[in-house]
Amino acid sequence: xxxxxxxIDAYIAKSADFAKPxxxxxxxxxHNACPGIExxxxxSCPFFDYKGPLCQMVAFKQHMGxxxxxxxxxxxxxxxxxxxxxxxxxxxGKITSMAQLPPDEVLIAYIKEAVALNESGVKLPTRTTNKTxxxxxxxxxxxxxxxxLEGNSMAKMHFExxxxxxxxxxxxWFVDAKTEAxxxxxxxxxxxxxxxxxxxxxxxxxx
Numbered sequence: 001x002x003x004x005x006x007x008i009d010a011y012i013a014k015s016a017d018f019a020k021p022x023x024x025x026x027x028x029x030x031h032n033a034c035p036g037i038e039x040x041x042x043x044s045c046p047f048f049d050y051k052g053p054l055c056q057m058v059a060f061k062q063h064m065g066x067x068x069x070x071x072x073x074x075x076x077x078x079x080x081x082x083x084x085x086x087x088x089x090x091x092x093g094k095i096t097s098m099a100q101l102p103p104d105e106v107l108i109a110y111i112k113e114a115v116a117l118n119e120s121g122v123k124l125p126t127r128t129t130n131k132t133x134x135x136x137x138x139x140x141x142x143x144x145x146x147x148x149l150e151g152n153s154m155a156k157m158h159f160e161x162x163x164x165x166x167x168x169x170x171x172x173w174f175v176d177a178k179t180e181a182x183x184x185x186x187x188x189x190x191x192x193x194x195x196x197x198x199x200x201x202x203x204x205x206x207x
Contacts, residue, residue, distance in 0.1 A: 002031070005039035008046045011059075019059040022098055026057055026066050029104060033111035043144035051118040055111065058090065058143040060150050065090030067140065068114050073122055075113065078106050090140075141167070142174055145187050155195040162199070169200035 012023045023046070030037055030048050038049045045058045053069035067090030068074060071081055080102045082093035095101065102110075149156040159167065170190050177183035193202065 002035065003038050005041065005046075007041045008039050011041070011046055015059040015064075016061055018096060019064045022064060022095060022101065023057060023059060025098065025101070026107075029107050030055065030111055033108040034115050043142060044147065045143040050115055054114050054118060056090070056143065058146065060146070063094040063096050065092075065094060065143075067091035068110065070114060070117050070122065070124060073117055073124065074110065076110075078102065078110075080106065080110070141171055142183075142187070145174065145190070148187060148191050149194075152191055152195055155191050158194050158197045162194075166199050170194070173200060 008027065012020055012027075015023060027039075027046070034048075034050050034054070036050060037054065040047050040049055042053075042056070045056055047056045048054045055066065055068045057066045058064060071091040074081075081091045092102065101107065149159055159170075173186055173190070174183055177186055190200070193200075
């Protein structure tokens, strides 16, 4: 493999034993599908860039995830993408074994589609002030916040019990942050509130 980042080697080495072969396999597939891929680390997770973010993977103690940055713009002919509720770890949901991965040829085809989207300059829809309907990108829980939840069992339990709309309120709050510092501050605050079972706008519920 070319253009490898030693930080990803270290990430895989420190991951749970079940995740190591899956992470290694997915990494190789990405390089096979796109020889020009660039590896990097964002939000403490392995990312693969090619003319912009392409895909990413993340490992936890009991499961891992793999997702495409522009999943909402992809065709998904094999229906491997999960719903927003099921895709908090990545586009294809929680993975605990190699057997749960789609066939290699399917994943390679999806990676090549993601490459084509970046090459053609396709961008995810942004907010607009006019009344023209736009297709909004599915909100995905930031990988770094998932890591924070994994370290706080009470917050994780409450967050998983929240309705999709309550989870969305928090995720939108993170996504709207203008800087990484602001985003981190919001996630720290959110973890405290969620561990207490509070929704994003809990202060106003009794007003």
